[in-house]
Amino acid sequence: MAAIFQGVGAATALSPSNSIASKKFQLPTRRSVSARKRGIVLVRSDGSLNLGLNSRGRRDQPLITNAVATKSDGSAASTASKSGHEILLFEALQEGLEEEMDRDPRVCVMGEDVGHYGGSYKVTKGLAEKFGDLRVLDTPIAENSFTGMGIGAAMTGLRPVVEGMNMGFLLLAFNQISNNCGMLHYTSGGQFTIPIVIRGPGGVGRQLGAEHSQRLESYFQSIPGIQMVACSTPYNAKGLMKAAIRSENPVILFEHVLLYNLKERIPDEDYICNLEEAEMVRPGEHVTILTYSRMRYHVMQAAKTLVNKGYDPEVIDIRSLKPFDLYTIGNSVKKTHRVLIVEECMRTGGIGASLTAAINENFHDYLDAPIVCLSSQDVPTPYAGTLEEWTVVQPAQIVTAVEQLCK
C-alpha cells in the first residue's frame, strides 16, 4: 500500500495540517484519490500485486461514517464482494492454511493435537485426513523441541506452521524463538532463511485462569528478526495467515481465544493482507484510537456510544505489532492530533508502551495532548469473572478516556 501513496504524490491531500473543517473536503478528496489508485500499477515485490487489488477494492467502498461493527458484524470488508461466502474466524484460518498447503507442498503444520484431533480450536480440522500425518504432525508435548524442529525444517527447505495450543505454552519455546528463530538468518550471514509461522491463541478468555490468559506479544517484541501480526476478523485472519506463510521471514501470528467464532463474509478469490500494514476500521476526525485483536471490538462498542455523544473517533487496527505501520498511524495523528491506545497487553512494557514511544518520537509535533494508553492491569488474570472483567479494558473506560482526551 505504501507505494500507492508514493505514486499519488498528492500526499498533502491526505493529511491536511489543520484538521478543523476538514470533514467537508476530506471525504471527496479521499474518494478521488481512491479513484486514481485504481489506475496505478503497483511495482512491488512478489504476490503483492494481486492482493493490492483486493484491498484497494475494499477501500473504494463509500466511507460509512457511523458504521460501528459489532461482534457479529464484519468491517467494511463484508460488502466487498457480494459473491463471497460467510465464514467463522477459525474456519477462515483453516481455509487460508489449506489453500497455502494446496499451493505449496512444502508447507506443513506441527503442533500438539493438530492432526487427528483437528486442533484444540479446530483451526486444523480435516487437514490431517487430507494431507497425511507427516504434513500435519501431531507432536509430543515438547514445545521447545518441536519449535526448534520447525526451525531446523525451515532452514533446510520446508515451510512449517508451528501451533502453540495456547500462546502461553510458547513461553517454553522462548529459547528457540529468541535464539534461533529470530537470529539465525543474521548469524549465518544471510545463508539460511527461516520461513516459519508460529501461531496460536492468546489473550484473556472466559475465566481460563492466569496461565492460559497470557499476552505474549510484549515478551516477543524485542526479538530482532521476527515479525508479529495480530488478526481480528475472519477477513484479516485468512489474509494474514496466507501472507505469513508466504513470507520469507519468521512471523508470529497472534490469534485470540474469544474471537474464533466471529462470522463475516469474505471474498471467494485468493487474497492476502499485507503483513506490515495497519487497517483503518473507522475513519474519523476527533481522536485516533489505536488497537488490535479483541480490543478492537471493545473500541467499536465504545465508538457507538461516542458517536451518540457527538464524537468522531478514528479507529485503526494496527494489525502489525512489529513493525508498526507508522505511515497509517502517522497520517491519523497528523489529522486528529489526539491518540488513545487501547490494548490487552499489560501496562508495563507492552505493545502500547512501545507504540507510545514510537509515536512520541516520530510525531511529537502533531500531538495536542499526551498519548493515553489503556492497557490491562499488571495482574495475573484472576479466575473470578468480575475480577477478570476489571483486568481488561472495558468500553466504558474507553468512552471516559476519549471524553477526557477531547476536552
Next chain:
Amino acid sequence: MCAQMYYRGKMFGFVHLYNGQEAVSTGFIKLLKKEDSVVSTYRDHVHALSKGVSARAVMSELFGKTTGCCRGQGGSMHMFSKEHNLLGGFAFIGEGIPVATGAAFTSKYRREVLKEADCDHVTLAFFGDGTCNNGQFFECLNMAALWKLPIVFVVENNLWAIGMSHLRATSDPQIYKKGPAFGMPGIYVDGMDVLKVREVAKTAIERARRGEGPTLVECETYRFRGHSLADPDELRDPAEKAHYTARDPITALKKYIIENKLASEADLKAVDKKIEEVVEDAVEFADESPHPPRSQLLENVFADPKGFGIGPDGRYRCEDPKFTEGTAQV
C-alpha cells in the same frame, strides 16, 4: 594457531578449542555426503573444517572479517555454511539438537511427502556430556525415535562441562544407556581412536540412511585444553590429563599408519608441512581481509527486508538507500 591469534588480540570473545577430540569429528563427518547435515555446538571449528568449509573462511570468521563463512556476523560459536550443510554453531547447549531433528525431519518429509525417493540425507548432531542432562536432549531422543528420523546423536563425552565433572552432574553417567530407554540403540566407543569411531559411525549412518531410525553414540574423549581460552583449567587432575594426552588421537593414528606401512614418515611429514601452509595461508588471508563496513549492520536481519516496516513517509524502510548504511533512523 587459534589460541596464538587469540592471545595476540586478533579475535575476542569466547573461543572453544577442540584439541584432543579430533577423532570424533573426523570419524563421523568424513563418512558423510555433501548433502548430509551437521549440527554442532560452540566447539565447532573442527566440525566446520571436516564438513568442507575452507580454512580461510573459518579463520576469517574467527577474526570477524567480512570474508568469513558468516560474513563475520557469527563468530567462533556460530559457524554456518549452506553450501556444506553445516547448520551451526549454537551457543546455548542443547539448542542445536532440535534444529538437527528438524533437518532430519525435512529429509524424511522429502522422501515421503514430496516423493523424492532418493532423498536419504542423514543429520549428525554433536553435543557434549553436559547437554545430556538437558530437556531438549531427551525431548529430541523421543521424537527422533518416534518418527524414525534419519539422525545420529553423537555425544562427545569429555567428562567435563567447564568445571563440572560429568560424574558430579549426572545420576547415571553412562549416557549410551539412555538410548534404549527411548527405543534406539546406544553405542559406546573409544573416542580417542579414529578408526574405531569410524566403524561405529558407519553402522549408525547406514542405519539412518536405510530409514531404520536414530542412534545414540557416546564417544569417550577428552579436551586437552580448557573449556575455552578464558578457562584457567585448574580443576582437572593432571594425572587424568596425562592419561588422555598419551592417547592423543593424531599421534595414535600416525603410529598406526607407520606400523602398518600405509605411508612412510616422509609422507606424513609432507602432510604436516602442507597443513602448516594451509593454516598460515588462512591466517594471512584473514589478516588481510577487510572488516565489515557499517552498511553491513542491518543487511541480514530479515530475509525479506520489508520486515523493517513502513516508515512515517509511507515508504518501506528498506527502500531508503541510507537504511543499510545505518545512517537512517530505525
